[in-house]
Amino acid sequence: MVAGVVVKDSHLEREFRMSQKNFDQVKDIAYDLTGIKLTDLKKNMIYSRLARRIRQRGLSSFDEYCELLEQPGNDEVTDFVNAITTNLTSFFRENHHFDFLVKTVFPQLLRKNSGSQRIRVWSAGCSTGEEPYSIAICLRERMPVTKWDIKVLATDLDTNVVSHGKRGVYSGDRIESLDESRCKKWFLRDPKSEEVRVKPALQELITFKPLNLLNEWPMRGPFDVIFCRNVVIYFDKDTQKTLFNRYADMLAPGGYLFIGHSENLHKVSNRFKSLGKTVYQKID
Numbered sequence: 001m002v003a004g005v006v007v008k009d010s011h012l013e014r015e016f017r018m019s020q021k022n023f024d025q026v027k028d029i030a031y032d033l034t035g036i037k038l039t040d041l042k043k044n045m046i047y048s049r050l051a052r053r054i055r056q057r058g059l060s061s062f063d064e065y066c067e068l069l070e071q072p073g074n075d076e077v078t079d080f081v082n083a084i085t086t087n088l089t090s091f092f093r094e095n096h097h098f099d100f101l102v103k104t105v106f107p108q109l110l111r112k113n114s115g116s117q118r119i120r121v122w123s124a125g126c127s128t129g130e131e132p133y134s135i136a137i138c139l140r141e142r143m144p145v146t147k148w149d150i151k152v153l154a155t156d157l158d159t160n161v162v163s164h165g166k167r168g169v170y171s172g173d174r175i176e177s178l179d180e181s182r183c184k185k186w187f188l189r190d191p192k193s194e195e196v197r198v199k200p201a202l203q204e205l206i207t208f209k210p211l212n213l214l215n216e217w218p219m220r221g222p223f224d225v226i227f228c229r230n231v232v233i234y235f236d237k238d239t240q241k242t243l244f245n246r247y248a249d250m251l252a253p254g255g256y257l258f259i260g261h262s263e264n265l266h267k268v269s270n271r272f273k274s275l276g277k278t279v280y281q282k283i284d
């Protein structure tokens, strides 16, 4: 150590003390409520997100906060869950999925569903809505949405992101990577702010609903396509196995499943065949 340099322990300067016991309690509650596994690597992130909750509730310690969370029927659960979720997303994230949707899945559905003229897509873990809006743009651009019965269900456990998605208002920089014609066609610019709003033509196709994937699902299905991308990375293998089995039950024969770039179904489910690049098809 260089003489005279004082090494500061950031933990000593923290507003609240979060003991290992507090963190373990938070970890167990998070897992039971959401399936999300918080590792010790997430300690700093959890500290800052929950310190905000402690302040907002006018409490003075993590002990008090954990006590509140342990009380049956307490009114902190929703805000706690909203605080611990990670909602990173973007329009046309992992763009190859949208190419596949347009070039392979849509033509197939046009043939397969020509009798019912009905298509259902589910964005499970939709975060703030960029994913279901990207799907809706593809549907509007390539499918007979005015003639067929075509709908997108967008769900997330975090009630704040569901409200954001429903509102459909984003800062302008969120659509910078889209080409200009798409921006003009599907978004309205607010001249007084830096914000953009998705057009009603997209919103009409989507129903946003809060839904915890671990709980019972109120919809009957079947879905033709399910997007569940970058959600199960936070789940353990057993939770993933149960979830993908339920997705297979919910999909129509030959239905498609899109998962995140760092996820795979190896040793998780044998009810799907891989079509490459994290796209799967249900085995009938």
Ligand SMILES: C[S@@+](CC[C@H](N)C(=O)[O-])C[C@H]1O[C@@H](n2cnc3c(N)ncnc32)[C@H](O)[C@@H]1O
Residues within 6 Å of the ligand: 033, 034, 035, 036, 085, 086, 087, 088, 089, 090, 093, 124, 125, 126, 127, 128, 131, 155, 156, 157, 158, 161, 211, 212, 213, 214, 228, 229, 230, 231, 260
């Ligand atoms: C990283 S975002 C992914 C958003 C989008 N699918 C994408 O790939 O861009 C993960 C989302 O999964 C949601 N999530 C986590 N656990 C969930 C659960 N048990 N039920 C429903 N949604 C959950 C989070 O709230 C978060 O919005």
